[in-house]
Amino acid sequence: MVAKIIDGKELSKKILEDVKKKIQQNNQKPGLAIVLVGNNPASEIYVGLKEKKSKELGINCERYDLDELISEEELLNRVDELNQKKDIHGIVVQLPLPQHINDELVVNSVLPHKDVDGFTPVNQGNLVNDNNMLVPATARACIELIKSTGTEIKGKNAVIIGRSKIVGKPVFLLLLQENATATICHSKTKNIAKHTKNADILIAACGVPKLVKKDMVKEGAIVIDVGINRTDEGIVGDVDYENVKEVAGHITPVPGGVGPMTIALLLDNILQAMELHK
Ligand SMILES: NC(=O)c1ccc[n+]([C@@H]2O[C@H](COP(=O)([O-])OP(=O)(O)OC[C@H]3O[C@@H](n4cnc5c(N)ncnc54)[C@H](OP(=O)(O)O)[C@@H]3O)[C@@H](O)[C@H]2O)c1
The missing domain is CATH 3.40.50.10860 (Leucine Dehydrogenase, chain A, domain 1)
Known part of the structure; x- marks a missing residue:
């Protein structure tokens, strides 16, 4: 199997056009x-x-x-x-x-109502309570990228590598809201591959270049690579893209995946913040 590439750049253009239209109105x-x-x-x-x-x-x-x-x-x-x-x-x-x-x-x-990054305790607490106000854009990006594949999230096994409050935790909460069965792995997790091999949806957000190898990925899985790592070979993600794309069903590239979607959804958050001022 060769994975379909999820084109975050193209998807982000649609979101940006939509935001632009709403601003003009x-x-x-x-x-x-x-x-x-x-x-x-x-x-x-x-x-x-x-x-x-x-x-x-x-x-x-x-x-x-x-x-x-x-x-x-x-x-x-x-x-x-x-x-x-x-x-x-x-x-x-x-x-x-x-x-x-x-x-x-x-x-x-x-x-909190100006916190377009969604990092304040009030916005994080709202997310925990399924009462989303302003949600971190990178986490929103992951969900939109998964949905763009046409796959239903409900009932899927989703595994996230990374538990930061900027990415890992909010993605985990959004996936739960979408009725996935979600698991978080982190630096103290034993045998990460045991978890990731079970993942229909795998989100890598650990900041370790190419941590996710081909043999850690379930055939046909959706793989979302949040990582942005500056290395001698340029910017690489947390996924060994060239090899993992041979087994995944869908995969995001780095760059051109989560990055442009994060910016677009941050700008969308500004519109949402504006609504909160009314
Ligand atoms: N594309 C975008 O728009 C965007 C936005 C934000 C971040 N990023 C990128 O995403 C990556 C993660 O960012 P972040 O802010 O969440 O990073 P962070 O705050 O450093 O958190 C990294 C997480 O990964 C875990 N981790 C580290 N090494 C690990 C390993 N070997 N095995 C398993 N888990 C490991 C850590 O575990 P512990 O908790 O146990 O330490 C931590 O929970 C970075 O590359 C960052 O540049 C991209």
Whole structure:
């Protein structure tokens, strides 16, 4: 079997068109504030992309490039100013923050209805309670990519590798909401292959280049690769793509899979945040 490639780039275009149309129909433009602290090269690329895409869609994007040495208190004050701004509907604090700043404290200071990343305790708690408000875009991306294959999620065995609060846990909760039987593996899991071989749906979100090998994958499985790893051979995912695609039924490439869908759904979250302001 050779897997069908799930084209995240193409799928994301449809979502972006839809967001653009909705913005054009609105009489108020959504406002997004992106806060970037320091000069982390990867973060600069991500922020640049979010800024470019949001401007293309007609979102008012305000970018705040702050000095690496900014104090935690000053950063919290800046976020609070953005929380008060009426024309800002969504706030993204780009992670990671410099070591002297407590990431969690800053992320949690974003007002829940402006938290378009879905990282605050209120939004995470809502997800646990099946009362979704703003859901992390990467987790939404995984679900949309699975659905795009036409496969019903209900009743399937889904295995996620990775338990971060940004990806693994929210994907797990969304899969449960879709009535999958979901399992999370992590760095302390013994014999990961025992779990993954049983997976009709396998989501790799561990940040380990090519961790998922061909012999770990069930024939015909849907494989979603969240990983973005910079290696000597360029950017690779958490899945050994070239070999795994010989056994999987569907697979996402890296790049061109989860990445573009994450950006598109982040921008969709801004529309949802705008609705929450009404
Ligand atoms: N495409 C996108 O838009 C997008 C968005 C976000 C993240 N990413 C990428 O997705 C990957 C994961 O990101 P993240 O923020 O979730 O990472 P993270 O916070 O570092 O979490 C990684 C998770 O993987 C687990 N893990 C690490 N090594 C493992 C191993 N050898 N076997 C099994 N599990 C292992 C860790 O287990 P423990 O909990 O036990 O430590 C942890 O739960 C990264 O490559 C990141 O760049 C992509």
